[in-house]
Amino acid sequence: MKTIAFIIQKEFKQIxxxxxxxxxxxxxxxxxxxxxxxxxxxxxxxxxxxxxDNDHSSLSRALIEKFNASTYFNVLAHFSSESQANSSxxxxxxxxxxxxxxxxxxxxxxxxxxxxxxTINAIDGAAAGVENVYTNQIVxxxxxNLKVELLQPSDLITQPINIITIPSFWxxxxxxxxxxxxxxxxxxxxTMITLFLSGMNIVREKEIxxxxxxxxxxxxxxxxxxxxxFPFWVIGMGLLTIGLIIAKLIFNVPMVGSLVLMYAYxxxxxxxxxxxxxxxxxxxxxxxxxxxIAWFFTVIFILMSGLFTPIESMxxxxxxxxxxxxxxxxxxxxRMVMLKGxxxxxxxxxLSKTLLYALIMNGLAxxxxxxxx
Amino acid sequence: MKRFIxxxxxxxxxxxxxxxxxxxxxxxxxxQILLFGFAITNEINNVDIAVLDxxxxxxxxxxINKISASKYFSIKQIVEGEADIESIFKKGKxxxxxxxxxxxxxxxxxxxxxTIQIITDATDPNTAxxxxxxxxxxxxxxxxxxxxxxxxxxxxxPQTRMAYNPELKSVFMFVPGxxxxxxxxxxxxxxxxxxxxxxxxxxxxxxxxxxxxxxxxIIGKVVPYIFLSVINAIVIIVLSIxxxxxxxxxxxxxxxxxxxxxxxxxxxxxxxxxxISATQQTAMMIxxxxxxxxxxxxxxxxxxxxxxxxxxxxxxxxxxxKWFIIIxxxxxxxxxxxxxLWKETSILLGMTVxxxxxxxxxxxxxxx
Numbered sequence: 001m002k003t004i005a006f007i008i009q010k011e012f013k014q015i016x017x018x019x020x021x022x023x024x025x026x027x028x029x030x031x032x033x034x035x036x037x038x039x040x041x042x043x044x045x046x047x048x049x050x051x052x053d054n055d056h057s058s059l060s061r062a063l064i065e066k067f068n069a070s071t072y073f074n075v076l077a078h079f080s081s082e083s084q085a086n087s088s089x090x091x092x093x094x095x096x097x098x099x100x101x102x103x104x105x106x107x108x109x110x111x112x113x114x115x116x117x118x119t120i121n122a123i124d125g126a127a128a129g130v131e132n133v134y135t136n137q138i139v140x141x142x143x144x145n146l147k148v149e150l151l152q153p154s155d156l157i158t159q160p161i162n163i164i165t166i167p168s169f170w171x172x173x174x175x176x177x178x179x180x181x182x183x184x185x186x187x188x189x190x191t192m193i194t195l196f197l198s199g200m201n202i203v204r205e206k207e208i209x210x211x212x213x214x215x216x217x218x219x220x221x222x223x224x225x226x227x228x229x230f231p232f233w234v235i236g237m238g239l240l241t242i243g244l245i246i247a248k249l250i251f252n253v254p255m256v257g258s259l260v261l262m263y264a265y266x267x268x269x270x271x272x273x274x275x276x277x278x279x280x281x282x283x284x285x286x287x288x289x290x291x292x293i294a295w296f297f298t299v300i301f302i303l304m305s306g307l308f309t310p311i312e313s314m315x316x317x318x319x320x321x322x323x324x325x326x327x328x329x330x331x332x333x334x335r336m337v338m339l340k341g342x343x344x345x346x347x348x349x350x351l352s353k354t355l356l357y358a359l360i361m362n363g364l365a366x367x368x369x370x371x372x373x
Numbered sequence: 374m375k376r377f378i379x380x381x382x383x384x385x386x387x388x389x390x391x392x393x394x395x396x397x398x399x400x401x402x403x404x405q406i407l408l409f410g411f412a413i414t415n416e417i418n419n420v421d422i423a424v425l426d427x428x429x430x431x432x433x434x435x436x437i438n439k440i441s442a443s444k445y446f447s448i449k450q451i452v453e454g455e456a457d458i459e460s461i462f463k464k465g466k467x468x469x470x471x472x473x474x475x476x477x478x479x480x481x482x483x484x485x486x487x488t489i490q491i492i493t494d495a496t497d498p499n500t501a502x503x504x505x506x507x508x509x510x511x512x513x514x515x516x517x518x519x520x521x522x523x524x525x526x527x528x529x530x531p532q533t534r535m536a537y538n539p540e541l542k543s544v545f546m547f548v549p550g551x552x553x554x555x556x557x558x559x560x561x562x563x564x565x566x567x568x569x570x571x572x573x574x575x576x577x578x579x580x581x582x583x584x585x586x587x588x589x590x591i592i593g594k595v596v597p598y599i600f601l602s603v604i605n606a607i608v609i610i611v612l613s614i615x616x617x618x619x620x621x622x623x624x625x626x627x628x629x630x631x632x633x634x635x636x637x638x639x640x641x642x643x644x645x646x647x648x649i650s651a652t653q654q655t656a657m658m659i660x661x662x663x664x665x666x667x668x669x670x671x672x673x674x675x676x677x678x679x680x681x682x683x684x685x686x687x688x689x690x691x692x693x694x695k696w697f698i699i700i701x702x703x704x705x706x707x708x709x710x711x712x713x714l715w716k717e718t719s720i721l722l723g724m725t726v727x728x729x730x731x732x733x734x735x736x737x738x739x740x741x
Contacts, residue, residue, distance in 0.1 A: 020650070020651070020655055021654065021655060021658065024655065024658045024659065024662060024663075028658075028662050028663060029662065032662075032666050032667070035685070035688075036666055036667065036670045036671070038681065038682050038684075038685055039670045039671055039676060039681050039685050039689075040670055040675075040676055041676060041680050041681065042415065042498075042499040042676065042677075042680070043498070043499075043680050044677070044680060045680055046679055046680065047679075048679070063529075089536060090703075090707050090709050090713055091713055092699065092703070108529065112528065113528040113529070113530060114529050114530070115529075115531075115532050116529050116530065116531045116532065117532055117534070118531045118532065118533045118534065119533075119534045119536050120534070120535055120536060121536050121537060122535035122536055122537055122538040122539065122541055123537050123538050123545055123546060123702055123706050123707075124546045124677060125415075125416065125535075125538055125540075125542060125543050125545065125546060126415040126416055126541075126543065126546075127677055128535055128538070128541060129416075129503075129541060130503070130506070132533055132535075133506045133510070135533070136531060139529055139531050140513075142529065143528055143529055146529070162485060162486040163436075163481070163486070163487060163488075163489060163512050163515070163516050164486055164487070164488045164489070165489050165490075165491055165505075165508065165509055165512060166488060166489070166490045166491065167490075167491045167493065167505040168490060168491070168492050168493070169493055169495035169498075169501050169502075169505075170458075170462060170492060170493065170494055170495055171462070171494060171495055171496045172495035172496055172498055172501070173495070175495055175498035175501065175502055176498065177498055177499075179496075180496060180498055185666075189666075192661070192662060192665070193662070196657065196658060196662065200654055200657065204653075204654065284393070285393075286391075286394075286570075287566070287570075287653045287654065287657065288391075288394060288566045288567070288570065288653070289391070289393050289394050289397065291562065291566065291657045291661065292394060292397040292398070292401070292562075293397060295558065295562065295661060295665075296397065296401045296404075296405070298661075298665070299405060299554070299558075300405070300408065302665075302669065303409055303412075303413055304408075304412060304413075308415075308675050308676075309413050309414060309415045309675065310415070310417065310497070310500055312417075312418065312419055312421065312468075313414045313415075313416050313417060313418040313419065314412045314414065315411060315412065318408070318412035321408070321412070332465060335496055336463065336465050336496075339496040340462060340463050340494075340496060341463070342463040342464075342465065343463070346464055346465070
């Protein structure tokens with residue numbers, strides 16, 4: 001026990017003596033949490049909108065006015081020809097171009113229907129889908145008014161059938177992205193810091209040659225590993241705490257669920273990450289190798305965690321891959337507990353899988369650590 | 374010159390002897406691009422939803438069938454009462470619940486209107502909003518079918534053309550992004566580590582007292598990595614063309630040139646990082662912690678930059694990856710040439726020169 005305390009003391013001293021590193025460990029992640037949480041939004045707004053009006057009628061102007069009035073669209077420009085519009089879209093200056101054909105008003109009155117050209121820059125397919133929906137909504141509500149304005153007295157009105165939908169957004173009525181992203185990004189930062197630090201730590205001693213000195217001391221394998229990992233566990237928990245405070249104070253993220261549950265889960269989760277880090281450390285000879293591997297897994301963990309893009313939309317094989325991603329469980333648990341107030345029973349599946357993961361990873365790490373080279 | 378070639382040779386040996394790093398260097402980008410190209414999408418598909426049907430009549434049944442027939446939704450559960458909604462959402466699997474009001478069919482016939490509530494778990498605002506939009510679209514279509522005999526409606530029908538990506542494939546959006554991230558991080562990380570490594574091991578001192586000039590040391594360090602990164606870039610582009618069926622509408626030559634430019638700017642950033650950090654650990658933490666998230670989030674890789682707050686849109690301009698993603702999308706998907714991309718290209722060029730300039734200024738020929 002005393003030995004462990006000494007190792008821990010040594011590790012802490014090493015960490016706190018390196019002032020540059022300390023800044024990277026604490027300030028960099030928190031700064032990123034504050035700044036980058038604002039960036040992560042799929043909300044489509046400020047759509048850059050342009051039109052070509054070949055009709056110049058009161059009707060075409062009314063339609064454009066309707067787009068102008070919408071909060072989603074920014075009417076940026078009007079073009080006189082398609083080629084102008086095309087070149088502007090190639091330049092990336094506009095997202096949506098509306099083409100109003102000649103005789104728009106006249107044909108509509110005669111034929112009762114009229115086509116309207118809409119071109120959307122669809123490289124971002126999802127955003128294009130949303131832009132399409134918004135465009136349709138505006139045209140549809142314009143259609144409704146048309147009926148009233150253009151109907152002649154001779155037309156008999158038969159009441160159309162109407163299915164009314166009432167959306168209700170639970171837990172986040174204003175569809176605020178930050179409440180969704182802040183817990184996720186916090187999870188990521190805690191994971192990255194603890195993984196990188198633990199992954200590099202032992203391999204660094206290997207590379208510098210000090211590991212051999214420790215290996216010839218009577219320190220036991222388990223004592224050494226516990227002593228090495230405990231400081232990082234503390235750092236991870238510390239980061240979580242500061243991150244939660246920032247989430248509450250700056251972003252005003254609701255914390256509906258139990259803090260105790262969150263901390264209990266995190267304390268197990270960090271063990272998984274440290275186990276992975278240690279495992280990487282054991283199988284590499286240089287810090288460079290260790291970092292490449294850590295980087296490889298981090299990118300996979302981030303992009304396959306459901307943090308930025310939904311897991312349900314992935315193909316089945318990829319969904320199975322995500323089952324092995326600890327970050328996925330952490331993201332789910334944080335969001336469930338913080339935003340919805342899920343209880344112990346609700347997160348039991350995630351909790352038990354994480355616990356199992358922690359046991360396996362740390363078992364492997366201790367097993368693969370050899371005191372002889 | 375001979376000295377320089379000798380030095381560059383040494384660097385190549387270093388890299389090729391470390392089989393494990395080499396394997397990682399080439400294997401990982403391939404694994405990543407394959408994995409992410411297939412798996413990452415911000416489309417909403419197969420969302421698990423539940424139904425709370427208070428009236429259970431012919432119309433509600435038909436609507437439920439229509440919704441479950443769409444590829445967006447799979448109905449996983451029938452809910453009995455409002456009280457269950459909370460506990461269902463807390464489990465986290467079901468993302469939305471459709472609630473039909475009492476006597477739906479009767480009301481629709483008698484009063485010509487009836488109500489459906491779309492209750493969504495809006496902890497994920499994007500999914501919630503999209504679900505609500507899709508359900509609405511399905512219902513609108515259904516309504517049109519019902520109203521087919523109603524006359525006297527004027528209709529303006531938008532004919533939408535999805536430019537550059539008619540099938541709305543999200544691969545088109547993500548492959549350029551994944552390519553950028555891999556090139557950026559691998560290049561910056563590799564150079565920053567390999568230079569600080571010499572510092573830490575003490576061999577930098579030997580190099581500094583040797584007759585090789587400092588800038589030759591730096592260039593000699595970078596040259597092998599330019600080769601490696603170019604090979605990586607070629608592999609990634611080949612994979613994206615043949616496996617993900619990405620079109621190359623524009624000139625392949627221009628794409629190659631821009632890729633090399635981007636690789637050099639990432640390497641220059643790596644050099645810059647190495648000049649300000651003393652140990653490999655610091656260099657790695659800066660290039661990993663400092664670059665990873667900003668590159669993912671501020672480059673337009675996943676999240677559209679135009680939706681961000683103004684301040685962040687301004688900040689995003691200093692992320693080289695943002696410009697490269699615009700260039701790649703421009704060449705591959707839009708088929709534009711330099712006349713459209715000169716601005717982005719010159720910004721990348723300027724950044725590269727800036728990084729190199731600062732590094733040269735900060736580079737110390739004496740160790741403290």
